[in-house]
Amino acid sequence: MRWQSMLAIYILFWTLAVFLVLPFGVRTAQEAGAELVPGQAESAPHGFSATKILIRTTIVATVLFVLFYLNYVYGWVTPEMLDWTAR
Known part of the structure; x- marks a missing residue:
């Protein structure tokens, strides 16, 4: 996968x-x-902490992306596994 696609x-x-x-x-x-x-x-929310939200968002996005990339590399779930009409 190209780095532009990963980004x-x-x-x-x-x-x-x-x-x-x-x-x-x-x-x-x-x-x-x-x-x-x-x-x-x-x-309405009392206080808004943008830094907390940015940090939490980055952590969640990184975990999700790592799982996505590992699935891309190792092929845990493939499109064929998700195609229920092919049976």
Whole structure:
């Protein structure tokens, strides 16, 4: 596999991982014990830590990509295994 393809696939995994990671660790102002700003929705997150999300996203994306690449190299799951109509 060419390095450009690997980079593109990693970016896709990273983008997917952002949406997997975002809902975890979110606390509302009520849960954090802070006052609501007038006009703020009660469900709005209290604090946003971009560095935490970037680190978690990178870890999840790297693990997923390594599993994908190992499957590519060793052929654990092939397209033929997933073709249920060929029987």
